[in-house]
């Protein structure tokens with residue numbers, strides 16, 4: 001634990017606040033998105049800038065305290081917060097500076113996706129990220145980053161141009177294709193293992209601020225037909241259209257007829273970008289081929305699309321996830337899914353498939369540390385998500401059983417996206433990255449963090 005004199009020394013070396021147990025804001029400072037995670041750090045260093053991060057990292061190194069790094073605090077494993085150690089909290093470092101001429105943005109390591117979207121869309125520009133606005137750019141960008149724009153512009157890491165990093169020995173480094181290129185490679189997928197990123201620089205793309213959106217919902221009994229139709233839509237859609245398909249409970253929203261509210265079923269979420277007429281064509285095809293129980297089709301600003309699911313994924317619920325990738329919605333995948341989906345218990349739990357193809361597959365397999373593999377595929381988000389711990393227990397079993405059943409149909413070892421891992425050990429991480437990438441990451445770790453200071457994460461041990 002930290003002594004009072006230690007806390008005072010840390011306070012004196014930082015301009016941001018240092019929060020201790022007993023302080024009024026201690027409970028707020030140690031809370032992360034997943035209510036299952038209830039850890040009590042010795043102190044939270046709420047950094048105001050890079051110098052504060054250097055001071056906090058140095059303090060952890062010199063005192064031997066366990067250290068964790070908090071971006072948006074969204075990671076379901078709760079790696080942002082540690083017991084009895086020091087949390088390097090980046091939440092105040094959320095500035096986004098856009099250079100519209102150069103189509104670049106500099107983004108603070110603690111910014112949220114909503115901060116990034118608001119600043120970039122003010123100039124009609126965007127960087128591809130995830131689909132929930134209150135996710136942190138730090139965690140998502142270091143692990144991969146996938147969402148509505150992945151088909152069009154690739155993963156978040158595919159658009160990273162450079163990063164300012166505070167290393168374990170307290171240096172402030174710039175990593176890019178020309179400076180510390182091995183570190184730059186590792187940062188693009190290797191997660192928080194290599195230092196604290198105080199600022200990212202991203203390439204931006206023009207994106208029309210208005211997007212087309214369609215939500216279609218069918219009953220539980222129609223599962224096989226819905227997923228077969230989703231397979232057809234996925235195969236037919238051009239790069240300006242995207243589809244997330246899966247199983248969820250209908251939300252209690254005004255546009256949902258009362259008889260369907262909070263009923264389990266299958267859904268397709270269809271987006272269209274840059275005014276593509278293909279969105280309307282696919283909407284008509286879906287309605288004609290398999291009339292949904294209800295639907296909602298509308299235009300909306302991209303920034304609203306990016307926040308549309310925020311309330312459904314609010315802070316304060318209990319979550320358990322397990323990731324995997326499949327090649328597509330094959331008949332055996334559909335059979336497994338439709339057998340398991342009716343067993344889900346919590347109305348918040350869900351299963352989603354996002355397509356990873358097009359721009360995603362145009363980045364070379366070894367260009368980044370991302371372990372997913374770049375052949376076209378679907379990522380599977382299997383999410384147990386519940387308002388209380390008891391209900392989560394039931395859906396933890398649901399997620400595990402469904403994952404086990406999908407594993408023989410999965411790509412590779414079945415251990416998918418590192419950002420989605422809640423339970424992991426070295427074998428799981430090796431499986432997620434593949435042996436060759438894992439070894440290369442372990443070698444870079446040995447160079448930049450030989451003492452494994454940055455270990456409260458999906459940890460790659462120094463090789």
Ligand SMILES: Cc1cc2nc3c(=O)[nH]c(=O)nc-3n(C[C@H](O)[C@H](O)[C@H](O)COP(=O)(O)OP(=O)(O)OC[C@H]3O[C@@H](n4cnc5c(N)ncnc54)[C@H](O)[C@@H]3O)c2cc1C
Pocket residue numbers: 033068069070071072073074075076078079080081090109110129130131132134135136137138139140142143144145146147191192193195196197198313419420456457458
């Ligand atoms: C509801 C929900 C929806 C999601 N949706 C998507 C999605 O659409 N697409 C997608 O790709 N992923 C998605 N994810 C996964 C998401 O990418 C991870 O949870 C990610 O870790 C969140 O980043 P964060 O900064 O909010 O998390 P945090 O919990 O703050 O950080 C997680 C870890 O990342 C590291 N880290 C964070 N910031 C920094 C930094 N600046 N420097 C160094 N290390 C840092 C640390 O090791 C930290 O422990 C989702 C997760 C949830 C819970």
